[in-house]
Amino acid sequence: MRKMLLLSLFVFAATGQAVAGESAKEQVARAQLAHQAGDYRASADLYHRVAGALDDNAGIFEQEVLYGGASAAAMAGDREQALDFLGRAVKAGVMQADRIRHDPSLASLQGDPRLDALLADIAAQQKRSDRIWNSPGFAVAYSDSLSEDQRVAGLSRLWSEAKFSFASFDRVPDLDWDALYLETLPRVRAAPDTYAYYRELQAFLARLQDGHSTLVLRSASIRDRFQARPGLSTASVEGRVFVRDVFDPALRAAGISRGWELLTIDGEPVSVYAERELRPYTSASTPQDLHSQMYERSLLQGPLDRPLSIGFSDPRGKEHVVKVGRMPSKEYKAARQEPPAFEWKLLPGNVALVTLRSFSDNTAADQFEAAFAQISRADAIVFDLRDNGGGNSNVGYRILSLLTDRPFQTSAWRTPDYRPALRAWSISNPDFNAGAGEWPHDGKRHYAKPVLVLTSARTYSAAEDFVVAFDAMRRGRIVGELTGGSTGSPMMFDLPGGMVALICTKRDTYPDGKEFVGVGIAPQAEVHPTVADYRNGRDTVLDAAVRLARAGAQ
Template sequence: MARPPVLAALAALALTLPLAVAAQSTDALESAAQQAAQGKDYGRAAQLLRQAFEMDRTNPGLLAGAAGYDALGGNGDKALAGLRQAIDAGYLDADGTAADNAFAALRGDARFGALLAQLRQRQQIESKLYDSDALASPYTENLSEDEKVAGLSKFWSEVKYNFVYVDTLKAIDWDRLYLEYLPKVRATRSTAEYYKVLMALCARLQDGHTNVYPGPQLRNTMMAKPLLSTHLVEGRVLVRKVFDPALQARGIVPGTEVLEVDGQPVTEYAMRELAPYASASTPQDLERRIYTYSFLSGPVDVAPRVRFRTAAGKNFETTLRRLTLETYDKAVPDTPPFVFKTLPGNVAYVALNSFGDDRAADAFLAAFDRIAASSALVIDLRNNSGGSSNVGYRVLATLAGQPFQTSRWETRDYRPSYRAWQHTMPNYGEPAPAWPNDAAHAYRKPVAVLISSATYSAAEDFSVAFDAMGRGIIAGEATGGSTGMPLFLRLPGGGIARICTKADTYPDGRKWVGKGIQPSLKVAPTVLDVQADRDTVLEAAVAALKKQI
């Protein structure tokens, strides 16, 4: 999920320029603070975050972060005073503070315990307005009718006042849908069935950053999966990866086509069993969700019967055992956030597979000298579903010769009195902030970025900035077409929902959410490519780069 830049930008620039130059915005200040902390200069890191708070006094978390740096630096008294100042400014994250290892040295200090108690008390009071325990009852096999209606009503009202795409609410008549779904939730006979109804309602919003998620008690009832992955290629569902040797022994290998599931043609199965519950921003996003992420998922104690066709044209049928998500996650190898290799022709290949933490950017900068020795660079985002936009911007900064623009954004600015006065309520927005280039790590050779429908959220923010700076080729297929800042809320029965509160565009205002970032070099894999394990997207990008070398 993406947000306006808040963390991790350019270490070298922030640390080498004078403070007055580096601190052009809270973004640059936070970037400098993070890098100062990595160099164990905790006093300077705390100073930078306090300076950032003076620029944005709506974010008391900056003061709490500064207190954490003071604690890491061994200045316990200053850390406690800073945490107290953060609480007075409106900071509420008691659980996060208690778990933050930055405060480890203070956990035995009675003053720290008293501040945590104060935080929890204030958090409890504040939660009664927006996140009351009364509407977050624990899981039972079948929630009461009152709890079900309350959960529906909470989701409906939070969407009505926070979902950023107001025109969508008007087009689908959100109030009418609420009335339509009231009898549906009342008719459910289990909590699992209730959550499917909520997911179906949410899917009507057609936004990939607005979702309903059942609680952990229902994961094995609704989301267990067999040990393989699939993908829609040229209108056919193909096996892409197999993580169980027993399945391979039965002939299920990459390139095998799925024909039927439980006697239903594969497309009919996906559209009937999966599509109604999938929240997606674009057609390509929906395809990815139902033919890859959710395909063949369901109750752990039910084994779907699947009909396959081999690459040689032989049909066969077998049952597939579903595994709990915990077992599935243990069996499936982790995808590293950063992969680097040198291709023939001295072309550097870098896969940035996740922006979920700083590892991809840290590894890129650590390998920069080897990357810089290449004649051209490919950055592969095809398997990157997002995280923090700032992680990607740290990499982009090495490709820019000057500060570059990131995304414009808007959010709703609801004012009750304006509504009473019948005044218009335009969105609040900010222009695309500039992210500083990394003069200490400068790559000026030809670059290509690879994208697919799985390129999502913060990875799309990367693609927007790369496209806007005109730095190179974008090859592959249109991205998923969704980003934003989700608002999370608890629901009865242990589940949660998230609602997209921020609309992003290109720096010049061009819309891409609901469309996807479009490649300048359109290349899509074919069935034969998958069956031959051939990466035609990478091949096309490398061929185009070699013409520029």
């Protein structure tokens, strides 16, 4: 899952403005805690105090203060103040009509003519914006062969949106984006079909070297044409590729199981196949991200109508060549049976293993909070985020809020801030730098015993935001491997052919500015899986973490 930025009541940019002896950030933290505690009147009063002292350049911070005030006032039963806050929020730039309609804290305002007028104002603003930035003319449905004009328009939109919005051009200093556009134009014009056009756009975007700047296929039917998968997954261990899970009954019947090694694909060594078929088209932020995508996440995907011939070696060393078909996405999803976002169990030695596989919705935080009373009896907690591809960062922050007794900092971030007049005057356009955010502690529950976090290159996006905040808290040790090194907030827009492009507009760092995008978050205890352990069903990384947890709990 790639992280999308969701403006939240609980995450805000730092500001240096002071209010009544406290910074605005400190006042908002107290407002959040009051809201969490159900003291909505006190929360609304604090937001009102902060809002009255903000200047005209507070930007996103002002929007969130005003929206937070509307939420608190509505919950306090003060309809007039809530609508006043909300009206000011819309004037400050809040254009999230669906958020307002469906926010349960604003339920008491629904049906009020003044709210309807605000929503109408937002709709008018959105319509004007869409004329410039989101023309439906680009949302051309899939066909096997697009016109040359449609293909050129798609490439041109991709080039122009990235040129002004991509947050990390400094990470690819030798890339001449305009020259690459001109080099790609003739290949896009000559593309014989939509699949070839799609591959050209993939290769174009891959040159940005950013895992959050990529292409998504809008419908399952198109994904089946281009990105179908067989009913097995793979793992890279000590530079070799092994079967991880098998969920296609036909492959199970053929005897294929976890621990079989992949030697060849369509008669070629796995590495040769991957270098040709995957490397040029893979958007990745770091070497470990690229390797994981090539050999673990995308190795066997491709057109549904093209089966693979895979050469395996079983654990006894006997070699097999098996024809492996790809599955339609609906069939694949049913066979795979997606593992739960949250699981936990008690290991020997009274160590709780909490597995967090996804932050795509609130499930992981909701279930962790529900099980907290039991989990907190453990002498140590090991959080496993090795297969967490991200989602919404706030889900992870909710979990971290129970591991501390004070507010904690979250990632700092910046984004391009293009002002044409400055360019006309030959003045540089500095990024908008939001600084670090802050999240309140739970206030009622606090686990103070040892905590460790397991990471891998598959720890990605919002899961990395969790690890950054955990690391900055100095709450415990990170065990395992470098994370993927890719997070941010992609802007999404349509391209002809049923494709959606993502361009990462936001560059995150540690609260103190330390870079991890393009680098990865380094564990304090670096541990790698071994082939021997993998084939014997042992978890090298978890075993090392449990030893550390027990030592820390003694």
